[in-house]
Amino acid sequence: MGGGRDRGIGADYDIVFAYSVAGSKYPTGAWLQFWNSSTNSYQGWESLDLAGFTDGVEINIPLNFIQNPEAVDIIVYSQCETFDRIDQAFSYSNNQNSIIVVDGAPSDWDSMTPAIVDPAGDVDPPDFDFTRFYTTNDQYRIFHRFDVSGILNLSIPGSVDNPRRAFYYIYYDIDNNASTGCPSTWSGGEGEGAEYRLWIGLYDSYYSMLGKWDGNNWIQAFDWAEAMKEIPVKFDAVVEVAVPLSAINATLGNTIRIFVGGIHGFSAIVDDFLPDEGVITLERAMIPWPLGTVLWMLGAVLAVGGMGFATLAGESARTLRRILMTAIIFELSFTIYYPIAQLPANARDPLRDFFYLEFATVLLVTFLFSALEKGLGWPFIFGNSLTWGLVFGYNFFFGYPYWLMVLYLIGEGLLFGFLYVFLGAVGQSFIGWIRNRKTSAGLSAAVLTRPTQPRIHVIQWPTIQDYVAAFQNVHIHLTDPELKRGNVEADKIGLPRSISGNFACVFKIRSGNGVYAVRCFYNSKIIDLQTRYKSISNCIGKVRLPCFVNFEYIQDGISIGNRKYPILKMEWAKGEILNKFISKNLGNKNLLEMVAEKFVESVIEMQKCGVAHGDLQHGNIKVSVDQQTNSVNVYFVDYDGLFVRDFQGSKSPELGHSNYQHPRRTENHYDERLDNFSTLVVYLSILAIAEDPALWKRYHDEEYIIFTRIDFENPRRSNLVQKLLRSSSSRIKRLTELLVEALNCDPLSDKTRPDYFMRL
Amino acid sequence: MLRRIVSVSAIILAFMSVSTLLLAPYFRAAVEASSTFYDTREYAGWMNLKKLDASFLAGNLWLKLEYYEEQPNMPDHRFKGEILLDIDRNFTTGRSWWGGVETEGLAQTMT
Numbered sequence: 080m081g082g083g084r085d086r087g088i089g090a091d092y093d094i095v096f097a098y099s100v101a102g103s104k105y106p107t108g109a110w111l112q113f114w115n116s117s118t119n120s121y122q123g124w125e126s127l128d129l130a131g132f133t134d135g136v137e138i139n140i141p142l143n144f145i146q147n148p149e150a151v152d153i154i155v156y157s158q159c160e161t162f163d164r165i166d167q168a169f170s171y172s173n174n175q176n177s178i179i180v181v182d183g184a185p186s187d188w189d190s191m192t193p194a195i196v197d198p199a200g201d202v203d204p205p206d207f208d209f210t211r212f213y214t215t216n217d218q219y220r221i222f223h224r225f226d227v228s229g230i231l232n233l234s235i236p237g238s239v240d241n242p243r244r245a246f247y248y249i250y251y252d253i254d255n256n257a258s259t260g261c262p263s264t265w266s267g268g269e270g271e272g273a274e275y276r277l278w279i280g281l282y283d284s285y286y287s288m289l290g291k292w293d294g295n296n297w298i299q300a301f302d303w304a305e306a307m308k309e310i311p312v313k314f315d316a317v318v319e320v321a322v323p324l325s326a327i328n329a330t331l332g333n334t335i336r337i338f339v340g341g342i343h344g345f346s347a348i349v350d351d352f353l354p355d356e357g358v359i360t361l362e363r364a365m366i367p368w369p370l371g372t373v374l375w376m377l378g379a380v381l382a383v384g385g386m387g388f389a390t391l392a393g394e395s396a397r398t399l400r401r402i403l404m405t406a407i408i409f410e411l412s413f414t415i416y417y418p419i420a421q422l423p424a425n426a427r428d429p430l431r432d433f434f435y436l437e438f439a440t441v442l443l444v445t446f447l448f449s450a451l452e453k454g455l456g457w458p459f460i461f462g463n464s465l466t467w468g469l470v471f472g473y474n475f476f477f478g479y480p481y482w483l484m485v486l487y488l489i490g491e492g493l494l495f496g497f498l499y500v501f502l503g504a505v506g507q508s509f510i511g512w513i514r515n516r517k518t519s520a521g522l523s524a525a526v527l528t529r530p531t532q533p534r535i536h537v538i539q540w541p542t543i544q545d546y547v548a549a550f551q552n553v554h555i556h557l558t559d560p561e562l563k564r565g566n567v568e569a570d571k572i573g574l575p576r577s578i579s580g581n582f583a584c585v586f587k588i589r590s591g592n593g594v595y596a597v598r599c600f601y602n603s604k605i606i607d608l609q610t611r612y613k614s615i616s617n618c619i620g621k622v623r624l625p626c627f628v629n630f631e632y633i634q635d636g637i638s639i640g641n642r643k644y645p646i647l648k649m650e651w652a653k654g655e656i657l658n659k660f661i662s663k664n665l666g667n668k669n670l671l672e673m674v675a676e677k678f679v680e681s682v683i684e685m686q687k688c689g690v691a692h693g694d695l696q697h698g699n700i701k702v703s704v705d706q707q708t709n710s711v712n713v714y715f716v717d718y719d720g721l722f723v724r725d726f727q728g729s730k731s732p733e734l735g736h737s738n739y740q741h742p743r744r745t746e747n748h749y750d751e752r753l754d755n756f757s758t759l760v761v762y763l764s765i766l767a768i769a770e771d772p773a774l775w776k777r778y779h780d781e782e783y784i785i786f787t788r789i790d791f792e793n794p795r796r797s798n799l800v801q802k803l804l805r806s807s808s809s810r811i812k813r814l815t816e817l818l819v820e821a822l823n824c825d826p827l828s829d830k831t832r833p834d835y836f837m838r839l
Numbered sequence: 840m841l842r843r844i845v846s847v848s849a850i851i852l853a854f855m856s857v858s859t860l861l862l863a864p865y866f867r868a869a870v871e872a873s874s875t876f877y878d879t880r881e882y883a884g885w886m887n888l889k890k891l892d893a894s895f896l897a898g899n900l901w902l903k904l905e906y907y908e909e910q911p912n913m914p915d916h917r918f919k920g921e922i923l924l925d926i927d928r929n930f931t932t933g934r935s936w937w938g939g940v941e942t943e944g945l946a947q948t949m950t
Contacts, residue, residue, distance in 0.1 A: 089930040094921065094923075096922070133909040134908065135918070138903075140900040140901075140902070145924060156922075160916070163915075164915060203885065203913065351888045359891065
């Protein structure tokens with residue numbers, strides 16, 4: 080490929096552009112044409128976005144307009160243009176007899192007055208800045224002289240392709256009649272009524288051309304060589320031209336009308352190519368991973384993964400979630416700003432508007448789900464999918480296929496879902512691993528002296544059915560010698576009878592003179608049993624509370640399959656569970672009141688020793704009556720949620736039965752006051768039934784005595800609470816008022832201390 | 840719970856991996872390719888092309904022409920020109936000769 084005008088590049092498209100800072104009579108904008116090889120011409124005139132500046136132009140070509148190419152060769156041909164518009168007509172009488180030499184020197188015009196004067200300095204560069212126009216004649220010719228502010232320089236070094244050109248147009252209305260010759264409809268009225276037009280071009284050389292109006296268009300009146308010969312043009316300090324009167328059919332002495340200016344009255348064009356030789360080749364890159372993309376990916380992984388982790392971690396990570404929210408907003412802000420920053424500051428680029436829109440959308444979505452808090456993750460995923468869907472939806476209109484956008488949108492949502500869920504889980508596991516490592520290595524004294532933090536294991540526990548099968552052959556599966564010899568209590572069909580709860584099931588074994596409850600665990604997420612029960616055992620052994628039964632934790636107590644699992648061997652508590660006991664003694668007001676008092680006394684004793692049960696409910700309270708002493712005994716079973724002082728500062732392993740617990744109790748509520756609320760519930764329930772046995776029939780169910788969580792969550796709408804508030808018994812009334820008041824207080828509030836409400 | 844999370848995550852990861860592998864050739868970053876081409880200063884005054892910034896930018900071919908000096912703030916001064924694109928980079932297709940610029944596209948900007 081050569082340089083300059085003769086090179087061909089196999090151009091398939093041609094973009095035409097023009098831009099004027101201060102405005103122009105002529106159009107500005109950018110247009111796209113395509114090359115039609117069969118007609119050998121450009122076709123189409125598609126408008127493109129163009130942004131102009133004082134020092135350049137910017138053009139966007141949607142890739143689907145040009146067949147979405149993988150690479151493109153580019154040549155830029157620039158023509159900077161300036162017009163010094165004259166647009167003036169005057170009448171001229173051919174009655175002069177001047178002696179003019181067409182030599183580019185102005186001295187022979189000195190005595191003449193210019194026909195047109197134009198201010199200097201209104202055009203840059205000065206050699207195209209028209210200032211004066213003269214006309215005179217002799218017997219044969221009419222002369223014109225153009226003055227400019229500077230001298231036209233056609234020998235600028237380094238020019239590529241005819242660097243400078245100036246064009247002059249003069250129209251002659253020979254019969255001085257506007258209704259004949261060129262009509263007013265031609266080019267906005269320029270040269271109206273003219274029969275001849277002189278075109279002068281100053282190029283690498285100079286030449287002129289005389290046109291004649293043929294009724295429809297301008298035709299060449301002389302051939303090129305003839306025109307050059309007959310109409311000499313000279314330029315040096317000024318531009319001079321001499322036109323034979325015969326050539327324009329003008330008669331000496333007649334008055335003609337001369338029009339100077341119009342579209343090309345006085346113009347200049349400078350050509351420039353980029354590149355000067357050859358072509359520019361621009362190739363599309365496949366995911367080049369610019370800085371912004373890399374940072375975005377990294378930030379997205381950290382922010383979304385962290386958010387997933389924080390959400391899975393539950394209430395305790397509320398602060399972390401808020402910090403991460405800030406990080407995500409920053410992440411989005413930065414990464415959306417980054418591509419905007421790549422664009423020129425004053426560019427009117429549609430992408431910029433879009434990015435701002437997207438930024439606003441993301442912020443809105445982010446703040447929305449931040450405010451809602453609940454279900455934190457999914458709105459985030461949705462928001463991102465939405466915004467990126469918009470991004471690629473936008474791209475769809477500019478080059479990408481529809482199906483790809485849909486796939487990408489789905490993929491984007493799944494990607495965020497994956498990051499959110501998977502990285503969250505990984506983060507939690509990592510934290511768990513760090514905690515375990517610290518605990519087992521005993522790295523610091525601080526760690527050793529702190530209460531043992533429950534450790535989370537991922538253990539595949541046996542099912543209840545596995546345990547039932549194992550208890551059919553206790554001599555094989557159990558390791559404790561006393562239990563191995565025992566007989567398991569069976570149900571009606573002869574299988575071992577199990578009493579199951581949320582985390583464990585219990586089997587009853589008689590061995591020798593002893594009766595034992597064997598507690599087996601089947602929950603997949605459970606505290607560090609061995610450490611925990613060791614602390615409990617130490618504490619209960621010291622305080623010797625009558626409400627607790629003796630127990631022994633056996634680490635490898637039962638073998639199932641190839642593995643061994645822990646069990647708890649407990650002394651079988653005498654008596655009946657509270658529900659059954661109440662049911663059997665419904666009309667015995669004194670006995671029930673004795674049970675209630677004994678129950679609260681037991682709790683008070685526990686609290687004095689720094690112990691709390693954590694899950695006081697009907698199934699964990701056993702009651703027996705000593706007929707000889709006419710006294711009542713109360714026992715507590717199920718010590719999984721027990722609090723002893725060794726656990727101070729750690730979190731509660733379980734939250735207790737919801738029908739007995741304060742609605743706002745969380746794992747952070749864990750000290751010796753833990754049973755305050757549930758004690759009040761049980762105490763009030765027994766007393767209320769003792770006072771009015773009809774309550775039992777109306778409000779009792781297997782899962783509770785009479786109160787349920789619904790009563791606690793909305794006591795105003797609770798029939799039971801309202802009924803008790805109207806009770807004839809002042810004690811029950813006061814206790815109920817206390818219960819309602821307690822619901823507005825902290826779950827560990829001292830207002831519900833048993834030693835306090837017992838005196839009410 | 841953790842086991843379920845890991846299983847679901849693994850399925851999603853597998854989907855993402857396969858789809859990414861299949862679709863990778865089609866995915867492009869927002870700014871795929873960006874280059875600047877400079878031109879020498881050949882003239883005095885404002886009519887000199889300085890450089891061309893060209894990018895494939897999010898579904899667009901984005902071109903910015905810059906001149907050495909600012910256009911005078913005077914009426915009827917214009918940046919004007921043509922940009923030729925050979926999208927198949929094949930000399931034998933499309934227009935293979937040069938010339939007549941003013942009588943084709945540019946002439947249309949005059950009317």
